[in-house]
Amino acid sequence: MLKYAMIGGGPGAFVGQVHRRALALNGQAKLVAGCFSRDLEKTKRLGLELGLDEDRLYATPEELTRLEAGDVDFAVVVTSNEAHYPNVKTCLENSIHVMCDKPFTHTSHQAVELVEMARDKGLHLGISYTYAGYPMIRQAREMIERGDIGTIRFINCEYPQGWLAEAVETTGHPQAEWRADPERSGGILSLGDVGSHIEHLVPHVTGLVVTRLAARLDTLVEGRELDDNGTILTEYNTGARGMYWYSQAATGTVNGLKLRIFGDKGGLEWFQEEPDHLYYMPLNESTQRIVRGSPAMLPGAQRFSHTPPGHPEGWLLAFANLYKSFCATIEYGEKPDFPDGEDGLRGIRFIEACVESSRRETLWQEIN
Ligand SMILES: NC(=O)c1ccc[n+]([C@@H]2O[C@H](COP(=O)([O-])OP(=O)(O)OC[C@H]3O[C@@H](n4cnc5c(N)ncnc54)[C@H](O)[C@@H]3O)[C@@H](O)[C@H]2O)c1
Structure with a gap:
């Protein structure tokens, strides 16, 4: 099973828990580390509720990516929009594949920089445009x-x-x-x-x-x-x-x-x-x-x-389907079939x- 870290998605946040549930549905990846909030106490509260080790709960995304590099297979960025660019960047700088929620960045200049960085380092960069998963x-x-x-x-x-x-x-x-x-x-x-x-x-x-x-x-x-x-x-x-x-x-x-x-x-x-x-x-x-x-x-x-047929599916499984491709690409080198940084740009x-x-x-x- 792959191991992943999450940045954002703290207590009371909307979409972070959806990503966590979608990943759990697939059974392909396990959450092992997090910086769920800018507030370390909130990160710790949620991380312990989710069964994570306290020493893998971090005060800043930079600390997380530096100390988890090599120990996690990918990271998920589900913060508010202004924090996408710095957080994806710190993941890529530390050679961590990353799935980021949309919209990718604030400017196309930032998006170009991240797409190039991922390409140069051979890293997978996904953008969770959910509806592609249906x-x-x-x-x-x-x-x-x-x-x-x-x-x-x-x-x-x-x-x-x-x-x-x-x-x-x-x-x-x-x-x-x-x-x-x-x-x-x-x-x-x-x-x-x-x-x-x-x-x-x-x-x-x-x-x-x-x-x-x-x-x-x-x-x-x-x-x-x-x-x-x-x-x-x-x-x-x-x-x-x-x-x-x-x-x-x-x-x-x-x-x-x-x-x-x-x-x-x-x-x-x-x-x-x-x-x-x-x-x-x-x-x-x-x-x-x-x-x-x-x-x-x-x-x-x-x-x-x-x-x-006739037993309805929906949004949660659409997220899971994006991760199905993303995880299979990271784990088995399967041909990427998920929205990527170019789509985000x-x-x-x-x-x-x-x-x-x-x-x-x-x-x-x-x-x-
Ligand atoms: N794909 C979809 O269908 C979909 C649906 C909803 C939201 N989104 C996207 O998901 C992102 C989050 O939206 P939301 O509604 O969950 O927001 P939210 O405000 O509910 O949650 C954001 C979380 O990020 C945390 N956070 C912010 N900056 C951080 C930082 N620097 N370090 C660590 N944690 C940080 C906040 O504490 C909060 O817990 C947005 O980019 C939004 O556009 C996508």
């Missing part, structure tokens, strides 16, 4: 690859959430507070938090590359400094077009990531809140609902299906382009 997303990717929907003409992807429909960041909400703070979040709020998932998912599934975009970033909640909603028009290297909408102020929505891809021979539709189904709409035929785990699944996708370049496009407002035409 079996039905893999199914969609394989169907597109074998030409089931023909040439892609248009893509529509939306990701609305409603938990920031009020200014909860002013009420001490721990996850909202840093996300709404320009210094800590990297000058963007929902574009980094949920827009980044759209940015990754579309090229991951379709193989297309965004070459041009026009974005409008909105702040819908009064008094908030950063974007909580945004619309983006996209053009791809093949000439296909797209339209993205992301929001965390979409009142009443929960986690409505929806992907729709239209080719000249058919369409595909997937909704994250109903993740075990992929809708295939062949030209001039009735829509087919492909069920996860059924014989209609293609082999590459079936490999990531865990429970029998492309994501940050996309964010920078959206911010710039929105700032310049060049797309608008007044009605006379």
